[in-house]
Amino acid sequence: MKRVVPTGKLIFERTSFLNENEKHLQCILTHSFNSSIGVFLPEHDCVPRILGDMMDDQMSYYVEQVPLNLLTETDFIKGFVQAGSLCMISYGTCIDSDDCVAVTPEGMLVMSLCKDTYQRCGLDGHLSKAGKNIEKFVVKVDLKSDKFYPGTKYYDRVQWCLSQMANFDFLVTWIPNDGKVCPSSIQNFFKTKSIQCNRLKVNKTNHEFKNFNIPIIDPAVIETDSEQKSCNYDEVFEWLGACAVGIDDYEGDDYLSTYSCPTPNKQASYCIYTQYEGIIHPSIVKQYINYLRQFMKDKKLPWSSVTVHGFVDSPLSWIYDHGFHNNGDNIYTFLMFPNDEYWLYRAIGGQDICP
Amino acid sequence: MELYCTLPKSVKDPSDQHKKKKKGNETINDFLTEFLPNKRIKTGENSLKDKVLMLDSVRQKWEKPLKTKCRNSLSAKDRRRFKVFDIEQGEHRFNDYIPLHKMWQEYMMASLDIKRYNLPNPGPKKENNERLLKADYHGCMITVRKTKCPSLLGQSGIVLMETKNTFKIVTKDNKLKILPKMNSLFSFTIKEFVFTIHGSQFCSKSSMRVRKKFKFKGSADL
Numbered sequence: 001m002k003r004v005v006p007t008g009k010l011i012f013e014r015t016s017f018l019n020e021n022e023k024h025l026q027c028i029l030t031h032s033f034n035s036s037i038g039v040f041l042p043e044h045d046c047v048p049r050i051l052g053d054m055m056d057d058q059m060s061y062y063v064e065q066v067p068l069n070l071l072t073e074t075d076f077i078k079g080f081v082q083a084g085s086l087c088m089i090s091y092g093t094c095i096d097s098d099d100c101v102a103v104t105p106e107g108m109l110v111m112s113l114c115k116d117t118y119q120r121c122g123l124d125g126h127l128s129k130a131g132k133n134i135e136k137f138v139v140k141v142d143l144k145s146d147k148f149y150p151g152t153k154y155y156d157r158v159q160w161c162l163s164q165m166a167n168f169d170f171l172v173t174w175i176p177n178d179g180k181v182c183p184s185s186i187q188n189f190f191k192t193k194s195i196q197c198n199r200l201k202v203n204k205t206n207h208e209f210k211n212f213n214i215p216i217i218d219p220a221v222i223e224t225d226s227e228q229k230s231c232n233y234d235e236v237f238e239w240l241g242a243c244a245v246g247i248d249d250y251e252g253d254d255y256l257s258t259y260s261c262p263t264p265n266k267q268a269s270y271c272i273y274t275q276y277e278g279i280i281h282p283s284i285v286k287q288y289i290n291y292l293r294q295f296m297k298d299k300k301l302p303w304s305s306v307t308v309h310g311f312v313d314s315p316l317s318w319i320y321d322h323g324f325h326n327n328g329d330n331i332y333t334f335l336m337f338p339n340d341e342y343w344l345y346r347a348i349g350g351q352d353i354c355p
Numbered sequence: 356m357e358l359y360c361t362l363p364k365s366v367k368d369p370s371d372q373h374k375k376k377k378k379g380n381e382t383i384n385d386f387l388t389e390f391l392p393n394k395r396i397k398t399g400e401n402s403l404k405d406k407v408l409m410l411d412s413v414r415q416k417w418e419k420p421l422k423t424k425c426r427n428s429l430s431a432k433d434r435r436r437f438k439v440f441d442i443e444q445g446e447h448r449f450n451d452y453i454p455l456h457k458m459w460q461e462y463m464m465a466s467l468d469i470k471r472y473n474l475p476n477p478g479p480k481k482e483n484n485e486r487l488l489k490a491d492y493h494g495c496m497i498t499v500r501k502t503k504c505p506s507l508l509g510q511s512g513i514v515l516m517e518t519k520n521t522f523k524i525v526t527k528d529n530k531l532k533i534l535p536k537m538n539s540l541f542s543f544t545i546k547e548f549v550f551t552i553h554g555s556q557f558c559s560k561s562s563m564r565v566r567k568k569f570k571f572k573g574s575a576d577l
Contacts, residue, residue: 119501119577122508160509 038275045270059183068162084176107144112315130323131351235262318355459494501540
């Protein structure tokens with residue numbers, strides 16, 4: 001029998017925020033490179049202003065033509081990598097065909113290099129584990145390591161090798177540990193090195209739904225039984241995806257589409273879906289979700305959902321190597337309920353390793 | 356003991372038992388009966404009934420065929436014994452070999468005829484490649500540009516010795532490094548021109564390169 005690679009994988013977990021063994025924080029914080037965050041609120045007409053401000057206040061930048069050995073300089077490491085939480089990802093590079101570079105908040109410089117670049121680079125790395133027959137090599141340099149300082153052979157070697165490589169464009173976001181330091185100091189740093197650094201604008205998309213059918217979801221029941229009191233988990237996920245794209249009219253011609261809202265459902269007068277795109281720091285995602293949980297309880301919504309998309313061209317999905325192939329998803333969705341229970345969906349590519 | 360004495364009588368006496376002519380086997384049988392110890396006579400060793408001893412065409416112990424001695428070069432055994440081709444670590448200074456490098460550069464410039472590169476009509480390129488293939492690289496300042504083994508990348512120095520599979524170089528730190536030719540790409544510069552050697556294709560002794568035709572092995576990829 002021929003072995004078929006799935007186009008994508010879905011991991012489903014059902015647990016509670018109050019559970020001691022819960023891993024929701026791990027899921028949020030280890031997913032370092034978030035390209036967009038989308039929230040769906042049923043029976044509500046607008047997203048709270050605080051959430052919007054949280055997104056707009058975030059300092060994220062687009063930096064052009066950064067030489068890689070700048071990232072290993074002591075003043076950069078002391079000033080930004082160690083003094084805060086830095087997220088950088090190369091922009092305009094496709095994971096399957098080009099070299100991609102990223103810096104995780106833990107201070108790891110990750111490079112996913114093509115065979116040619118790896119052979120010219122001179123740093124030790126391993127073959128990418130994102131699927132078989134992939135000729136990409138992953139090189140990791142720990143910038144926060146005690147042994148990584150000028151004077152050591154390793155540091156000199158890394159500096160020399162990175163100086164031989166090309167320059168990359170990056171999307172950067174930085175949150176300092178010290179509350180008094182302004183995040184824009186990273187912009188000043190790049191400007192002093194005469195590198196173009198521009199503030200990244202967060203794109204906002206709104207979809208409003210009126211007199212719209214929403215599924216009835218019971219947190220305790222995942223799969224529908226004969227009585228059909230609540231919807232199946234995979235149907236809900238598919239329906240959430242349809243809302244994210246803005247599909248609100250299901251009554252159209254049968255010939256074009258037979259898709260409808262999963263049963264059982266009820267009507268809601270207002271619903272809203274808002275999506276913010278840019279580069280979003282994982283700790284901001286954590287604050288967002290915490291605020292939303294409280295908001296949902298205050299406004300007595302039946303449930304709410306938050307979907308976070310990772311970068312399609314990121315070298316890492318959670319902590320494992322990532323490849324695009326035919327599906328570069330590394331998405332997670334929290335479907336939260338007022339009783340502190342949640343359903344967590346994680347969608348990854350067909351050949352990626354399950355987190 | 357008497358050193359000089361007359362022969363014993365039994366030898367002179369023609370009527371002695373031993374001198375009588377007997378038939379072939381009888382003499383041998385009688386000899387054995389007279390001189391073998393009793394035990395062996397009992398087992399029947401004095402009769403030659405079923406004994407056959409091959410006296411000629413006996414199978415000899417197999418000896419290794421001797422190799423024809425190579426008159427033109429030392430054997431590997433001799434090479435190791437006399438340590439002719441060993442280069443000692445720590446005994447060579449980079450600065451001592453700079454004049455060698457300059458001499459090599461002049462040799463290469465003459466052999467490749469570099470003056471014509473700057474002219475509008477450089478001439479046929481095939482000749483160029485042949486000359487590069489047959490050239491001697493002792494004294495060349497070589498750098499590793501691309502390799503499957505990351506630690507070898509960036510090594511550079513003057514070539515002291517070239518063997519079938521390696522380049523032995525002395526680096527600027529006066530260290531002796533041995534660079535394997537396989538899976539590597541080397542480059543050297545003459546004036547402002549950069550030349551590249553694909554190591555995997557270049558695995559042969561420098562003396563063989565001059566004589567034999569070059570075959571392209573597989574792909575140019577490492």
